[in-house]
Amino acid sequence: MNTAVAEGPATPAEGNYLTNGYSLWSWLTTTDHKRIAILYGLTITVFFFMGGAAATLMRIELISPTPLIMSAETYNKLFTAHGVIMVWFFLIPSIPATLGNFLLPMMVGAKDVALPRVNLLSWYVFVLGGCFVVATLIAGGIDTGWTLYTPYSTRFSHTTVVCGVAGVFVTGFSSIMTGLNFIVTVHRLRAPGLTWFRLPLFVWAIYATSIILVLATPVLAMTLVLLAMQRVFGIGIFDATLGGDPLLFQHMFWFYSHPAVYIMVLPAMGVASEVITCFARKPVFGYRTMAYAIAAIAAFGFMVWGHHMFVAGQSLYASLVFSFLSYVVAIPSAIKVFNWTATLYKGSITFEAPMLYALGFVGLFLVGGLTGLYLASLGMDADLSRTYFVVAHFHYIMVGGSVMAYFAGIHFWWPKITGRLYSEAWARLAAIVIFVGFNLTFFPQFILGIDGMPRRYFEYAPHFQFLNILSSAGASILAAGYVLPFVYLTWSALHGAAAADNPWGAKGLEWQTRSPPPVENFDAPPRIPVRPYDYDPEAAERERR
C-alpha cells in the first residue's frame, strides 16, 4: 500500500486538471483553484530568486568591513529590495496562495473555492503589484528599508518611494481577496459531516491566517496611502516639523506588520502538523489544543505590535503591556512545539524529505521563538533591538521556519499536484544542505548582535569580520541548497516517475483523489473521517513486516 510508484501507465492518468487545456490562454483565464495555485507558485518562485539575489550580493559585500563591490547607496537599496520582495512577494503569499489555494478546497471536500473568479483576480492583482516593484527596481530601487520609517521615507529619501509602496498597496488587495475567499470556503463549502474539529490543522491554520489577512492588510494599505500623500504633497500627520508624529507611522505600520509575521508562520505550522503526523504515522498529540493554539496566536498577534518600539520613544507603561503580551503570545507557540515532539512518541517514523524539512522546521522555529523572548524582555531589548540579533531571530522564524515548512509542503504534496515523484535522494541532500547552510549563515548573527553590530550596516568595525565571513560562507551553502530543489523539481515535473494517488499513505481528503486531481477535485464524493489524522503506528509497523 505504501509503494510510491504507480502500477499503471508510465505517464500520469488522463483527465485531470493539468490536461484540461494546454494553451497559455487556458491557464491565464482559469478559475480552477489548482491552476491558480500553480500560477502563484511560479510567480513567487521568481520573486524568491530576486530577493535571494539581493541577499547574495549583500552577503558578498559583508565579507569585508569596508566597501568591497558596491557603494553604500546600493547596499541600502539591496536590503530594502530584499525585505520588500521577500516579505510581501514571497513569504506572505507562499503557503497560503500556493499550497492553501491548491489544497484547501480539497481538504474540505469541495470542488473549488467559494469565489473562483475573485481567486483569479487576486493573482492578477498580485502580478500588478509585482510590476510596480519591478518598475521600482528598474528606476533604481528604494532605500528606505522595508519598514519605511518616516521622516526618512517621506522627506529625505531620493528614491522612487511612491512607486514602491504602490506595489505593496496593490498586492495588499490580493492578500485581502485570498483571505476572504478562504474564510468563505471554510465556512460554507465543507462537506456534510466535516465539523470544525474534524478538519486538518492545515485548514485551521489557513483559516486563522485568512482572518489576519482580511483584518490587518487594510491597515497597511491606508498607512501607505498616508505615507505617499505626505511624500507627494508634503503634508501629513507623520512630519514633526508640521506638528505631526513620526511615531504614529511606526504604530500604524507595526499594527499590520506584526500580525503579518503570523501570516507567515501560521500556515507553516499547519504544514508541519500535516507532514509530521503522516511520517510518524500517528495522530497529532492534543488536536484540540493545537487548534486553539492557532486561534490564540492569531488573536494575540494583534496585541503585541509595540514590542518593535520599546526604544522608539514609546511610553514605559505601553512598553510594559506590550512586553507582557509578547510573552503571552509565545505560550501557544511553545505548546505547538511540545505537541509536535509528543506526536513522534510511539510513532512509526520514516525520514523522507518532507519529514526532514518538517523536523528542521520544528528545531529552527524553536530557536527563533526562544530568541524572540530575549527581545520581548524590556531589560534585554534595549541592548539587542536593531542589531543582528533581531536579524538572526526573524530569519530563524521566517526562513528556518516558514521557508522550510514551505519546502516540506511542496515536497509532501508534489505527487498530488504534479502526479509525479521527485528524486528522494536529491531532496534529502538538499534538505540537509539547506539546514546546515542556514545555521551557518544565521547563528553567527546572534553573536554579532550580542557583540553590538547594528543591522543595516554597510560598513562595520573590523572585529566583526570573522563572524561575517562565517555567515557569508553559510549563505553560499544555503544558496546552493535552494538551487537544488529548483533543479530536481523541474526535472521531476518534466520527467519524473508517475505517482500513485496516495504515495505516502496519508490521511486527509486530498489523498483520496487521483494524482493529479481531476478538474472538480473528486471523481466520487470523499469519505469523511470520524477523526482527523486517523493514523495507526502499530498497523504501519505490521504492514512493513
Add this chain to the structure above:
Amino acid sequence: MSAGAEAMRRGASANDSDSEVGLWLFLASEVMFFGLLFYGYAITRITHPLAFAEASAHTDVLLGTINCVLIFTSSLTVALAARCLRTGARRASLRLLAATWTLGFLFLAVKCYEYDVDVANHLVPWGRFAFHGGLAAGERMFFFMYFVMTGAHAVHLIVGLGILAAMVVGVARGRYTEHNSEAVELAALYWALVDTVWIFLYPVLYLVHRP
C-alpha cells in the same frame, strides 16, 4: 443521495450566500481601512485639540448636513429597493434604486462643490494655506485628515454608484427578480457601509466645536 454527493451538488449552487459572507468579510476589511484613518484622526486631535476645534469651524456645516440628509435618505431607499425586489414589486424596486443613485450622485455633487469652495478658501494644506499663527500646524493636520477621509469616502461612494447603476440595469432587464435578488441585497449592504462611514465622519469633521 449520499451525504458526499449532496455536498458536491451543494458546492455547485452555493454561490449566493457565499457572496454574502464574502461581502461581510469585505466590510470587515473596510472597517479596518477607515478605522486606521479614524485612529490617525483621533491621535492628531488629542495632540492638537484647540487647532482641531478652530479648523472644524471652517468646514461648511450646512453642506455637510445637506449631505447627511441625502445619504441617510439614500440608505432608506436602497433598503426599501431590496425589500421590494424580494417581495416582487419590481417596478417600485427599480424606482427606488434609481432614487438611491440620484441621491448618491447629488451627494457627490454637493461634495464637489464643497471641495471647490474649500480650495478657493485655501483650506487645502498644500501651497497657500489659509492659516498661520500658533495653531497652524494642527489646522494643517485637521484639513489633511479631512480631505483624506472624505476623499476615501467619496471613492467608495463612486464605486457604490457604479454598483447601483449595474443594479438598475439588472432589474430593468429582468436579470434580478424576486427569485434572484441576492445581488441587489448585497448592493444595499455595501451602500449601508458607505452610509455608516459618513455617520462617523460627519461629527468628527463638522461638529468638533460647534456651539
Add this chain to the structure above:
Amino acid sequence: MSQATQAILAWPAAATPYADRVDVLFWAMTGICGLVTIGITLTIAYFCFRYRRGTQVDRKLPDLAAGRKRSRRIETVWIAVPFAFFLVFFGWGAKLYYAYDDPPRDALQIFVTAKQWMWKVEHSNGRREIDELHVPIGRPVKLVMTSQDVIHDFYVPAFREKRDVLPGRYTVLWFDPTVRGVFALRCDEYCGTSHSQMTGKVYVMSQDAYGRWLAGGDEQPTLARMGFDRFRELGCSGCHGPSSTLHAPSLAGLYGRSVPLADGSFVRFDDRYIRDKILQPARQIPAGYANDMPSFQGQVSEQDILELTAYLRSLADTSPDVPQGNHLR
C-alpha cells in the same frame, strides 16, 4: 559577569551597573533557553531513533478516554511551566527596565543633536564635540537628545542601552558609567546613506580628567549664556521680562516645577514643555493667561532651543534677568 561576557568572542565589556544586571538576565535566559533547546532537540532525536520504522518497541497507544485524560494532564504541565518561566523573565526584565527608567535628579545633563550623519554633543558649559562623548566616571549622565532630520538611535553596546533620537522631540537616555575606557557609539536606526558611518566614541574618564577636559577646548560661552542672548534677541524678554507691560508669566524658578494649565491639568516645566511652548504655544496655555504668545516656528533652530532651555534651567533658583556663569548642572 563582565569578565565572562568579555571572554566570549569579544563581547563588549559592561561599563555600568545596569549593563551588568542586563548581562545576568541575559545569561539566565540563555541558560534556560539553551537547556530547553538541547532538551527538545535531544528528545526529538531520541524519538526519531527509538521509534523509527522497523524498531521492535511498544507502540501501543492508550484508548481514547484514558489517552485524552493523560494528554490533558501533560499539556497542563507544559503550559503552566513555560508560563511560569515567562512570567519570571517578563517580571525580571520589566523590573530592571522600570527601576532604571527615571534619571536621577543629580544627573549631569548633556545635549545631543543627531543629524545625518554625525553626533553633535554639547556640554552645559558650552564645550562641544562631534562624534565623541566625554563623561566622568561615577556620576549619572543624562543625555537629552533630538534630531535635526530623520530618526537616529544612540546606541552604546557597553552600556547595553539605546534610545531613538527623534526630530521634533526630546528623548532621554541616562547611564551611570563605572568603568573607565573608550566605548563604541553607533547609530542604530537606519538613517540613510552613511548610516553605518555614523559611529563615535564614548570616553569615560575620571572626575578630575573630565573636569580638566571640560575646562579645556576653545573658549566658548556657556549654553546658558548663549540662551540669555537668544532670549533677548528673539524678544522673549519683551513679554516675560519684569518690566513688560504684557501679562506673560515670569519664567524664573519655574524649571522642574508643575505648572497649572487653563484646562485644569498640570504639566511639568521641562525641556519638552519649553520646546512645545516656543514652537506651538497655543497647545498648552497656562492657567490665568491668555493665548497671546506667538509661535517661533521657523525662526528658531534646534540649537537656539537648546540654548534657551539651558538658560531657563539656570533660572531655576535665582532671580530673573541675571544670566548665570559657568556652572555644571
